[in-house]
Amino acid sequence: MRLTTYTDYSLRVLIFVGLKGEELTTITEISDRYNISRNHLMKVVNQLSQDGYLKTIRGKNGGMTLAHVPSKINLGDVVRDMEDNLDIVECFDKKKGCCQIDGYCRLQGILGEAVIAFFDVLDKYTLEDLMVNRSGLQKALSLNFI
Numbered sequence: 001m002r003l004t005t006y007t008d009y010s011l012r013v014l015i016f017v018g019l020k021g022e023e024l025t026t027i028t029e030i031s032d033r034y035n036i037s038r039n040h041l042m043k044v045v046n047q048l049s050q051d052g053y054l055k056t057i058r059g060k061n062g063g064m065t066l067a068h069v070p071s072k073i074n075l076g077d078v079v080r081d082m083e084d085n086l087d088i089v090e091c092f093d094k095k096k097g098c099c100q101i102d103g104y105c106r107l108q109g110i111l112g113e114a115v116i117a118f119f120d121v122l123d124k125y126t127l128e129d130l131m132v133n134r135s136g137l138q139k140a141l142s143l144n145f146i
Contacts, residue, residue, distance in 0.1 A: 001118060007082040009036060009044045014053060014078065014127050018070045019137055024063030033141045044082075051081045070131055076123035086115060 012034055017025045027045055031038045045064060048054045053073060056064045066073070080086075088111055099105070131137060 001088050001115065003079065004083060005040075006044060007079055009040060010048055010078060010082045011075070011130070012036075013041065013044055013048060014066070014073060015130055015137065016141065017054065017064055017066055018127050018131050019134060019141070019143060020065070022065060024057065024061075024065060026063045047082065053078065066127075070128035071126050073127040074123060075125045075127070075130070076119045079122055080119070088115060
């Protein structure tokens, strides 16, 4: 199973914004620190805001902060919200048609079980768990504060 770059960027944005605490963060700042396209980040931030993970403030002195404390942002929820397709093989998507061995093959059931296990693990963790090494993360991102 592979997560999209979109989900990867979403998690990186949340980590960065979480490290800043109550201080406003801008898309440009995140883009510069991670060397990620501003256009990609604008889409990511928009969805994170719509899904209730970020609070955004528009305007010249605007920016974003987390909408919840990091311990309340569940990683499984974030990944589910950011991934638009968790069909890891074609037979998961009934709209694409039927596989010739559907009904006889156990692959769909086994992979389905694996996806459930994947999310069971993610559901045990929060953004706070990703930020345990705050000083190391801040150093890696050249953040000089807190």
